[in-house]
Amino acid sequence: MFTQTMFLSILPEILILVLGVIILIVEPFWKEEKRRNVGWLTAGGLLAAMLVSLLFARPGAPEMVFGGMLRFDWLGFFFKMLFMFAAAATALLLMDHEKAGYRGEAYLLLLASVLGMDLMAASADLVMLYLAIETTSIPLYVLAGFIVADDRSTEAGLKYLLFGAMTSAIMLYGFSLLFGFTGTTSTYKLAEMFAAGQVSLLTVLGVIFLLIVGLGFKVSLVPFHFWAPDVYEGSPTPVAGFLSTASKAAGFAVVVRLFFIAFPGFAPAWTMIFAVLAAVTMTVGNLLALSQTNIKRLLAYSSISHAGYALIGVVAFSPLGAASVIFYLAAYIATNLLAFGIVMAVSRVIGSDDIKDYSGLSRRNPGLALMMLAAFLSLAGMPPFGGFVAKIFVFAAGVQSGYVWLVIVGILNSIIGVYYYLNVLKYVYLYRMPNEDEENHPILLTRPYMIALVILALGVILIGTVFAPWFSWSDAGALNLF
C-alpha cells in the first residue's frame, strides 16, 4: 500500500531524484562552455524542492513509513532542509571552479549524495541506515577525487575512499552484531529488546565502540580525523566545504537518532565515552589548527574542533542537548560554507590557499573581507553571528546535565580558537601586498559567488540575532527523540 503519508515523507527525495534525471537529460545537449549553468539549475531546483517540501510535506505527528524503514518526523525534516540548503550553496560555489564546475557530473554526484543524506536523517532501521550512508559516501569519494589531473585531488579521493570503506565496514560489523543480539534491525525496537533481553553491558559497549568508529569517521572525531585535513586540502574547495558541513551534520543526525533512541538504557556509559571524545576532539583540533599556514587545512582542523563542541550537546543527553546540537549544526553549516565559499572565491583569483596570500584582502575587496570577518568571528563564537548563540546553547545544555568540566574544556578551547581565527583576520585587514598596490589587484566576484556568499552571510547574522525560529525548529526536532 502506498499512502499519501508515504509519498509526503519522501517528497524531498523524489524531487531531488527528478532534478537529477532532468540534469542527466539536459546536460549532454548543452554546449561545453554552457555546462556551468547546470549549477544554476541544481541550486534553483534544490531551493524549489525545499520550498515545495516546506509548503506541502511538513511532518505532523511522528510516523513510521515503509514498514519501519523511515520515520517521518521533524528531526529528519529539519536536517533534510539543512542538507538541501547546503547542497544548493555548494552548487553555486562549484560553478566557477575551473576544473570541476564545467562538468555536469559534479552536480549530479552532489545530488546523489544529498539524496543519501536525506535518507540518513530519516532512517529508522539499520539496513536502511547503512544503505543511506553508502549512498552518501560513494558520490563524495568521487567528488573528492574529481580533478583527475591533479595529484592532490586524486590522493584526497583515494584516501577518503580507503578510510571511509574501512570504517564503514567496522560499523557494518557493529550493525550485524546488534541484529545478532536483539533479533531486530529497527532502531526503535532495539531499546525494548535491550531492556527485555540479557545483553551484558560489556557486549553493548563493544558494539557501541564499533558504531563510534564508523560515525566518528563521518563527523571527524579525534582519533578518526586523520583523513580530514588531507582530503579537504586536496579536493575541490566547494566539495571540501560540503564535506565539512552537510556530511558532518548528516553524521550527527545519525548519532543523535541512533544513540538517543536505541541506547537510552546505557546512557551513562556512552555519554562518558562521548564526553572524553568531545574533549579530545576540541583540544586536538584547535591545537593543530594553531600552526597551519594553509587556510584549507586551518579550516579542516577548525571543523574537527567544531565537531567536538557540537558533541557536547550529545553528551548532555537531554531535549535541550539535542536541540542545541541541531541548532549548532545549522549555524555551523551556514558559517563554514561561507568560509569555504570565500576561500574558493579568493583562490580562483589569486591561485593560492596560503594564509599569507590573504594579505591586503580588505583593500582588494572590502565586501568580501567583511564577509570573511563574519564567517571567522562566527567560527570563533562572537556575536552577533550564529556561532555565539550556538555555542552558548551547547554549553548551557552541558551545564544543565552536570558536565561543567566539559564546558570548561570547551571554553578554554574557544579561547585558542579566537587566537587563530583573529590571526587570519590580521592578514586580511592589516597586512598589505608586497608592493602595497592592492587597488591594481582587485578580487572580483562572479555572480554565483555573490549570490551564494551574501545569502550565507545573511544567514550567519540572522541565526545569530533572530534565533527564536531556528531554535524552535531545532527544539521540535529534538522533541521527537524523547
Place this chain on the structure above:
Amino acid sequence: MNFPILSIITFTPMAAALIILMMPAQRKTEVRATALAAATFALLLSLWVYFNYDKGLAGYQFVERYNWLPALGISLHFGVDGMSAPLVLLTGVVMFTGVLISWGAYDEHHHLSAGIQDRPREFFAFLFLLASGVFGVFVSLDLFMLLFFYEIAVFPMYLLIVIWGWVQTREYAAMKLTLYLFIGSVISLVGVLVMYWTAGRATGIYTFDMLQLEKAGFSGAFQNLWFLPVFFGFAILGGIWPFHNWSPDGHVAAPTAVSMFHAGVLMKLGAFAALRVGIMLLPEGAKHWSWLIMLFAGVAVVYGAYIAFVQMDLKYMIGFSSVSHMGLVMLGFSTLNKAGLTGAGVQMFSHGIMTALFFAITGMIYDRSHTRQIPELGGISKVMPFATIGFIIGGLVSMGMPGFSGFVAEFPIFMGVWGAQWLVAVIASISIVITAAYIMRNIRQVFFAPMPEKLEGHITDITMLDRVAIATLCALMILIGLFPSLMVPLVSTGVDNILRLLGGA
C-alpha cells in the same frame, strides 16, 4: 509600552555602522559626517534619558521587554536605573567626542596626519558596532543579552587596534587585550549558566531575566563559590589588579578615539557588569569576598599610581593612572555601603570623561610631535593653549580637587572605605599624593618647559572640532564638580536598590 528610547539608543550606532559600510570608500567626508550625525543623535537621546529619569520613582525606568526566545527565558529586556543612566550618558559623550577628534586634519606641509585618514569607513563602522555593544550592556536587564552585547563590545577592539593602532605594538597589544577580555567573559559565562540552571531548578522558572534571578535565593555556599568567577571574569575588563596587564598596553597601542572608548567606557563596562551580575545577583558572595576585592583594589590604587609616576611615555602614564582610578571604583564596590557605592558610581562617570579627555589631548600632541616621550616634549602651551587648559582641568579632576567631578567621586569613596576598613583608606589615600606628583610634573614638562628645537615649527594648533570635543568634556567635569546634585541623587537611587539586595546593610 511607551516610546522605545533605549532600543533606539542601542541600535542607532549599529544602524549607522551599516549605512556607513554601504557608502563608497572614497567619500571620506560624507562617511565622517554620517558618523557625527549618528553620534550626535545618540548623545541627545542619552541626555534626554538622563534628565528624564524620575529620581522620585527610582527603580528601572524606560523599561522595554520583548520575548526573544521564550523557550529558554531569553528576552530583550531594557531599562536604566540610577547606576546605568550616567553610564549611558557617558557612552553618548565619548562617542560624540570620539568622532569629533577622529575627524582629524591633514596637512602635508607640517607632516600632520591627525585623526583617522586611512579607511575611515571601516573605522567608524567597527567603532559604532562597539558602541552599540556598550549601550546594550548598560541597558540590558537580561543576562543573556548582557553577555551578547558584552561580546559585541569586545571583539571590534581587536580590529580597531590592529588596523589603526600604533605600528610598534599593535599586533601584540591587540591580541593580548582580546584574549584577556575573552577569557574574562567566558569565565563569567560558565558562572552565568550555572546560575541560570540553579535558579531555574529552585524556582521552576527558567529565565535569564535579572530581575527574576535577583529573587532566586541562591544558597550561601553556592554564592561563595560562584561569586569569584562571575565577578572577576567581568572585573578583568574593569582593569582590576592583578589582571590589569592588558589595559595599559591596549591603551598605548590603540588609536586616539579607541583609547578614549577603551579607557573611558569599556573599563566601566567591566566594572558595571561585575557590579550588576556579581554583586547584585550574588550579594552573599559579595559580602563573603569583599575583603578580597578590597585588597586587590587597594593594591591597584597605590600600585597603579606609582607605576604611572615612573612612566616616561605619556600614554602609558595615563594608562596606569586608569588602573589606579578604576581601582578606586572597585574599592568603592568593595565597601558595600552607601557612600562607597555612590562614590564608585560617580567615579565611573567622572573617570570616563577625564580619561577620554586625557587620551584625546595626548593623541593631538602625538599626531603633531610624533613622540609621546615626556622628556622629549615641551612648550606645547604656546601653540596649543586650548588643549593645555583642557589637560590642566583633567589633571585637577584626576587629583580629586574640590570643584571638579573627581572630588565628588573620590571623597565618598574614601568615606565609605573608612567606614569599612580605615587602614585601607589611609593606605589608598597615598595614591592622591602620587597622582598629584605625576600630573604636576607632566604638566610642567610637556606644556610649560621650553620647546625642544626639533619640534619648533612642526606643531600646529588643534582644529575647531577638537576644541568642541575638549570643551564638552571639560564642561561636564566642572558642572558635576560645582553642582553634584546633577548626579549624586541619581546615583544614590541606584545604590539604594543595590543595598536592598544586600539586605539593607
